[in-house]
Amino acid sequence: MSIEEKHFADLHRRAENSKRTVFSDFLGLSSLSELKSMRLSPVPHFWGGFSDAERVVAAFGNCENEDFPISIILIKPVNKKFADELSHRDFLGAVLGLGIKRDVIGDIIINENCGYMFCLDSIADFITENLGEVKHTTVKAEKCEELPSFAVSEPDSAEYIVSSRRLDVLTAAVYGLSRKNASELFTKEKVYVNGVLKNSSYTVSDGDSITVRGFGKFVFVKECRRTKKDRTVAEIKVYR
Numbered sequence: 001m002s003i004e005e006k007h008f009a010d011l012h013r014r015a016e017n018s019k020r021t022v023f024s025d026f027l028g029l030s031s032l033s034e035l036k037s038m039r040l041s042p043v044p045h046f047w048g049g050f051s052d053a054e055r056v057v058a059a060f061g062n063c064e065n066e067d068f069p070i071s072i073i074l075i076k077p078v079n080k081k082f083a084d085e086l087s088h089r090d091f092l093g094a095v096l097g098l099g100i101k102r103d104v105i106g107d108i109i110i111n112e113n114c115g116y117m118f119c120l121d122s123i124a125d126f127i128t129e130n131l132g133e134v135k136h137t138t139v140k141a142e143k144c145e146e147l148p149s150f151a152v153s154e155p156d157s158a159e160y161i162v163s164s165r166r167l168d169v170l171t172a173a174v175y176g177l178s179r180k181n182a183s184e185l186f187t188k189e190k191v192y193v194n195g196v197l198k199n200s201s202y203t204v205s206d207g208d209s210i211t212v213r214g215f216g217k218f219v220f221v222k223e224c225r226r227t228k229k230d231r232t233v234a235e236i237k238v239y240r
Contacts, residue, residue, distance in 0.1 A: 008035050012044070012060045021061035023069055025103035025120065028055055028096050030189075033197040046195070049118040050147050052239070054211060055106040056195075057120075070106065071124035074144045075134065076114040083113055083137040091115040094134040095127060111151040116144070157239035159224060161231050167191060167210065168200035174218050174238055185212060198232060216240060 001009070001049060008024070015022040026048070027035065035044065035058060044061050048056035049070045057068055075091060077083035084090070091108050095117065106118030115134075124143060131141040160173045171191060172182035185191050186200040190213040193202060204210070204220045211217045221235040 002034070003119055004031060004034055004036060008038060008040070011058075012040050015060035019061075021059050021063045021067070021188055023060075023063075024058040025101075026055045026057055026106045026118075029192050029195065029213065030197070032056060032058075032195045033192060035198050050107075050152065052152065052217075053107045053118065054217070055118075057106070062215075069121040070145050072120050072147055073117045073119060073124060073127055073141050074114060075117060075131065075139050075141045076139055077134075078138045080113060084135045086110070086113050086134055086137060088115075090135045091117060094106070094131060094139075096117065098127070098130050100127070109151050111148075116147055116151050131135065153240065155219070155239045157221070157235065157237045160234050160236050161227060163233060164232065165220070165234075166200065167193065167198055167203045168203040170204055170218075170220065170234070170236070171210070171212055174236060175212065175215050190214060 011022050011024060017099050030047070041139070044058040044060050044101060046056040046058055047053070047065045047068045047070070049072060057070060061070065077086070088110060092105065095105060096102065102124060104120045104123045108118070109116040128141045128143060131139065133139060160170075162169050162173050168179070170183050171177065171185065172179060183200060189197055191198060193204065193208050194209045206220060206222045208220050209217060210220065216239050218236050218238040221237055224233045224235050227233060
């Protein structure tokens with residue numbers, strides 16, 4: 001058992017013994033995959049602050065989404081006219097520069113040069129009180145009650161003609177990769193299905209969410225029909 005697995009087992013045991021909910025820090029894809037592979041019972045509940053979050057907190061024990069210790073912080077330039085063009089890396093770097101651990105920070109959504117940052121409740125006040133600059137831009141950080149609907153872009157839905165539902169075939173088709181380049185992603189363990197690391201031969205089911213580190217995420221919606229050459233026409237939603 002790895003150090004991380006021992007940590008998850010300890011959180012699970014604490015929740016069972018105390019009969020209360022115990023939360024993890026934010027988990028990245030590799031940690032989430034490791035936790036899900038442990039097949040704990042009862043199964044932990046996961047939430048990252050919004051439905052499509054990549055980084056999530058695990059709840060060991062019964063918990064509703066609104067009970068998770070997650071805050072949303074809006075980070076916006078004080079003067080948009082003279083602000084730098086700010087990226088995900090800029091916002092994350094500025095917050096980590098305050099001496100904050102990555103584990104307490106979730107997803108960061110960029111919209112109109114503002115950042116909506118998810119973090120643990122325990123660190124939210126510290127961020128709002130101390131974050132004053134991102135890159136070379138003076139910013140204001142403040143808590144907000146919920147993520148505005150306009151901040152998250154809708155996925156692009158399209159039909160793809162593929163030879164099968166194999167994960168490597170779909171990954172190559174969605175991102176326009178050669179078979180060799182797609183294979184390298186699996187060798188480097190960068191492809192996850194519903195938060196769990198999978199190999200190239202995995203057969204994708206309707207509704208599966210596939211995350212490819214460095215590229216983005218897509219959802220296999222359904223198989224629409226077969227072509228005359230018996231190839232699959234699939235509806236896939238791609239998040240850019």
